[in-house]
Amino acid sequence: MNQTISEQVPAVKFLLLQxxxxxxxxxxxxxxxxxxxxxxLDSSNHSWQEGFVHLKTFGAVGVDLFFVISGFIIVYTSRRYLQRGAGGEFFLKRLLRIVPLYWLVTGLVLVSQWALKQPVAGVEVWKSLLFFPFFDEERFIMPVLAVxxxxxxxxxxxxxxxxxxxxKSRHYMLWVILLLLLAISAGWWFPSPESWLVFATNPMLYEFVYGTVIGLLYLKTSQQKGFTSGLFPKRLVLVGAVGFLATLLVGYEHMGFLAATLSGEGAFMRALLWGLPSAFVVAGCVFLETSQVITVPRFLLALGDAxxxxxxxxxxxxxxxTVFWNKFELPFLDWFxxxxxxxxxxxGWFFHVLVERRMLTWANSVFLPKQPLSR
Structure with missing residues (x-):
């Protein structure tokens, strides 16, 4: 039986991605x-971090890193479902990874809102639970769990x-890339006021494309020394780091503001100025790890796991x-x-250890098909 390139690549645990x-x-x-x-907090004072170049909004770049990493990981993990055409099983496993914990934490938000006598409208609850991006006219409404x-x-x-x-096409991820690019292009050339179209054509989807391209390059070139040896991976990381440093020092208008991202107005520049450096860093880490043995402190892996x-x-x-700081009128804003x-x-780490691990184990045992014993 002929094997695709993706089926020939050995399993790798990407520590640097963690x-x-x-x-x-x-x-x-x-x-x-x-x-x-x-x-x-006290608006008459300012923290040093708040005023240091563009550090105030720079942390939002973490989302861009997540999107690029996700694109790569999905290429790498989805290939095991290709031969069977098991798209349903793949999607179920992704749902089990996200949905139970998300619903639980959303429930905690609803309980806290009820305790504060700030009930949430029913339509916002069910749309949040079903991951629907929803708007009120032109204003984005945050999900019950804002993140x-x-x-x-x-x-x-x-x-x-x-x-x-x-x-079951061996080129299925190329089709994913093509459809995402077509969707983004359609939103660019044929803008629509419909909120679901604004969402489905948002340029933030470029970042999944970046990660997908990295994944395909990895599957194609992981055995070729030009990509995985020498200084090449480190140079990729360096290019990405320089890109991040440039946006930290120079900034770019409203790139870090959520409303601009979700409306699409600032999403293209964000995918360019934060997404591309993220892609370089992710690619560099992936190829670096295939070229040499990487040792990572356990606490950093634990942080990634959680x-x-x-x-x-x-x-x-x-x-x-915030409540504690205001109650005692503490002035040390940088310490806050x-x-x-x-x-x-x-x-979050304790929640991961005490809740997330157990919930994921339970959900997988209940909803995923039992794997046959290997011979």
Whole structure:
């Protein structure tokens, strides 16, 4: 039986991508900690971090890293479903990875809102639970769990991949890339006021394309020394790091603001100025790891493992610390930002260990088909 290139590539555990996940989630948490400090604490004072070049919004780049990593990982993991055309099984597994934990944390938000006598409208609840991006006229309404907007894009990418897996075509990911590019182009040339079209044609989808291209290059070239040896991977990381540094020092208008991203107005520049550096860093880490043995401190791997829990849970510690800071009228705003970031990471890690792992094990055992014993 002939094997495709993807089926010949040995399984690899990408430790550096786990580290990048950890870095990405810390960046997002830090961004929201600064945001909370500027919105809810003493407005007459400013933290050093808030005023240092464009650090105030730079942490939002963590989302761009997540999207590019996701594009790569889906290429790498989905190939095992190709021969059977098991798009449904692939999509189910992705849902089980995201949905139970997301629903649980959304439930915690609803309970807290009810306790504060700030009930959420029913339509917002069910749209949030179903990952629908929804708008009120021209204004984006945050999901009940505010950070859930990124998961709408993730699930769109997963769904498209699952549908193409049914074709059993060895070029299924090329079709995914083509359809994403066509969708973005359609939104560019034929703009529509319809909110679902604004979402489905958002240039942020470029970042999944970047990750997908990296994945395909990896499967094609992982055995070729030109890509995986010498200084080439390190140069890719360096190019990406320089790109990040440039946006940190120079900035670009409203690139880090969510409303501009979701409306599409700032999404193209974001996918260019944050997405491309993310792609260079991800590609460099992937090829670097195939060229040499990588040793990574365990705490960094643990941070990456817990990144989803940290991402979903971090708004709770930040809000709690905001209440504490205001109650005692504490003036040390830089300490607030740092402590909020650290506390969020710790709470998210404990949530990962105590809840996420067990929930994922249970969900997989109940809903996934049993694998036959190997001979």
């Amino acid at each position: 580290v990048l996940r950890g870095v990405a989630v810390v960046l997002v948490v830090h961004f929201h900690a600064i945001e909370a400090q500027t919105l809810y 859930g907007w990124t998961l709408s894009f993730e699930l769109l990418f997963y769904l498209l991949t699952a549908l193409l897996l049914f074709s 990144s989803f829990s940290i991402y979903l849970m971090h708004t709770f510690p930040i809000k709690a610390l 930002v740092l402590l909020a970031t650290l506390l969020s990471v710790l709470v």
